[in-house]
Amino acid sequence: MSTANNSDILIAPGSLVVVTGANGYIGSHIVDQFLQRGYRVRGTVRAVSRDQWMIEYFDKKYPGKFELAEVPDMVVSGAYDEAVKGASGFVHAAAPAMDSMQSPDPHVRVKIVVDSTVRALESAAREPGIKRVVLTSSSGSAVFPIANKPVSINSNTWNEYSIKEAFAPPPYEGEKRMVDVYYASKTMGEQAAWEWVRLHKPHFTFNAVLPDFNTGAPINVARQASRSTAGMISVLIEKGEALKPEDVVFPPQWYIDVRDDAALHVAALIYPDVVDERLFGFAYPFNVNDVIWTLKVLYPKHKFGDEIADAGRDLCTVTNERAEELLKRVTGHGWTSLEESIKDTAEALGIH
Numbered sequence: 001m002s003t004a005n006n007s008d009i010l011i012a013p014g015s016l017v018v019v020t021g022a023n024g025y026i027g028s029h030i031v032d033q034f035l036q037r038g039y040r041v042r043g044t045v046r047a048v049s050r051d052q053w054m055i056e057y058f059d060k061k062y063p064g065k066f067e068l069a070e071v072p073d074m075v076v077s078g079a080y081d082e083a084v085k086g087a088s089g090f091v092h093a094a095a096p097a098m099d100s101m102q103s104p105d106p107h108v109r110v111k112i113v114v115d116s117t118v119r120a121l122e123s124a125a126r127e128p129g130i131k132r133v134v135l136t137s138s139s140g141s142a143v144f145p146i147a148n149k150p151v152s153i154n155s156n157t158w159n160e161y162s163i164k165e166a167f168a169p170p171p172y173e174g175e176k177r178m179v180d181v182y183y184a185s186k187t188m189g190e191q192a193a194w195e196w197v198r199l200h201k202p203h204f205t206f207n208a209v210l211p212d213f214n215t216g217a218p219i220n221v222a223r224q225a226s227r228s229t230a231g232m233i234s235v236l237i238e239k240g241e242a243l244k245p246e247d248v249v250f251p252p253q254w255y256i257d258v259r260d261d262a263a264l265h266v267a268a269l270i271y272p273d274v275v276d277e278r279l280f281g282f283a284y285p286f287n288v289n290d291v292i293w294t295l296k297v298l299y300p301k302h303k304f305g306d307e308i309a310d311a312g313r314d315l316c317t318v319t320n321e322r323a324e325e326l327l328k329r330v331t332g333h334g335w336t337s338l339e340e341s342i343k344d345t346a347e348a349l350g351i352h
Contacts, residue, residue, distance in 0.1 A: 010131055010272040013038030016087045017269065020044045020071070020080070020120065021094030023051045025230065026136060026211070028219040029262035030091055035062040037266065044071045044083050044094065053220060074116035080123035088129055089269045090204075092120040093136040104172035106181045113185035114192045121193060125202045132205050134268045137190040139212035139282065140183035145253040147287075147312025154319045155278045159187045207268040209261070209323075211281030213250060215341040216258035217348035225349065230258075233342065234349050236291060236304065243292075243305025252287035252314040257336035257344075260327055267326035279323040283335035285314040294342045299351055 011017070017034050021027040022043025031041050035058060045051045048070045058066035069083040074094060084090055096112045117135065124130045139145075142157045166177070166184035190208055197206045215233065218224035225231050232250050239247050261281050268274055289307040296304050324334055 008272075009270045011039075011089045011270045014040065015089065016040045016042060017089040017091065018042045018044065018069075018080070018084050018087045019091045019093060020074075020083075021092075021136075022068070023054060023223070024093065024095070025218050025224045026214060026258060026261055027093040028054070028224070029216075029258050030093055030136075030265045031058065031066065032061075032219065033259070033262040033266050035065055039089075040065050042067050042069050042083060042087065044069045044080065046070070046072050053223065057219065074119060075112060077119065078123060078126075079116070079119045081126055084123050084127040084130060086129060087127060088131050090120070090124045090127075090130055090133045091136070091265055091269060092117065092133065093265070094120075104178055104181055105170075106166040106172065106184055109181050110166070110185045110188050113189040117189045117193050118196055121196050121200075121202070121206075124204060125200065128203065130204045132207070132269050133202075134265055135190060135193050135206070135208040136265065137208045137210045137278070138183070138186040139210055139253065139280075141187045141190045141208075141210055142278075142280070143316060144180070144183060145251045145314060147252050148315060150315040150317070152317050153280065153282075158191065159183050163187055205275045207274055207277045207279065209264050209268055209279045209281055211256050211261045211264070212254040212283075213256070213286075214258045214261055215255050215338070215345055216336070217344040218258075221348050230345050230349070233291060233345050236288070236295065237302075237346060237349055237351060239305055241303045241305055245308050247305075248288045248308055248311075250288065252285065252312045254282035254285050254314060254316070254318070255338060255341065256281040256283045257341040260331075260336050263327055263331050264323055267330040271326065271329070274326065277322065279326065280318050280320040281323055282316075282318045282320045284338065285316070286338055287311045287313060290338060291342060294339050295346060298339070298343055298346065302351060 017039050019031050022031050023045045034041050048068045124133050142153050144161045162180040162183035165180040214229045289311045
């Protein structure tokens with residue numbers, strides 16, 4: 001797949017790109033998108049022995065172009081020093097391990113995310129060949145999704161609401177508090193990255209991608225579906241007619257197909273005119289009823305639950321034009337439709 005003339009890009013095909021969190025739902029698609037375009041990729045994981053499937057999968061598709069590096073602790077100083085050696089680009093898509101993230105105490109959880117993000121930047125700064133670093137941030141860094149509430153999102157928008165709620169006095173418990181602590185960690189992690197870049201003025205340029213709810217087929221369903229947003233869609237399929245409102249765990253928001261998300265990371269890394277940007281991976285707004293309705297249309301022989309009363313709508317407006325422009329530049333197409341993305345997800349989960 002051709003991305004552009006080599007003269008139009010900062011990092012040419014054949015160069016080595018490091019992708020952290022390469023075994024994740026989004027991370028593995030980022031790996032795939034770079035390999036499609038002729039790059040070599042070194043993916044980092046916490047334990048190489050647990051992720052040999054990646055070597056088998058990617059080496060079959062792109063022989064000799066993919067390798068794994070082990071980074072068991074993302075918070076220690078120099079965590080990525082070895083992994084980034086010889087690389088031209090660095091995509092930091094990793095999130096701290098779930099076991100270390102279980103504490104609902106924001107003073108613990110947020111610090112882990114902030115520290116691991118800074119460690120990645122420090123390692124990149126020690127590798128002179130790195131030209132660009134891209135951070136996988138989150139829509140939650142900009143906004144807390146509240147149904148039926150108009151909100152305007154742009155490059156200066158931060159989710160201060162979740163920071164305030166997360167650091168409210170204890171007890172640190174309840175689903176709402178956990179969500180706020182998660183969003184606060186993403187917000188403050190991205191803020192720490194921009195502040196680090198501002199203070200240290202590294203030799204590389206920096207961008208962040210802020211994707212909303214990812215849809216689309218996981219590369220490895222068995223290992224990734226239950227620990228990703230694809231798993232939320234699988235609930236609608238598995239519950240069928242027995243679906244209850246309390247089974248629905250995602251509020252109205254915007255979606256992005258995971259392949260489009262990954263392609264945005266490619267654009268954020270390789271194009272010289274993309275500098276100091278927050279790219280909003282928001283395709284179109286949707287809610288759970290849109291997914292249920294789409295599943296019913298696509299698979300009329302299957303039984304699905306009733307639409308959820310008062311599901312609400314995401315009324316945000318977002319400056320996503322730049323992201324779509326770059327998506328078209330790197331892939332030749334705009335946002336993947338919800339129907340196509342849901343179809344790919346459902347078929348990967350076993351519905352045909």
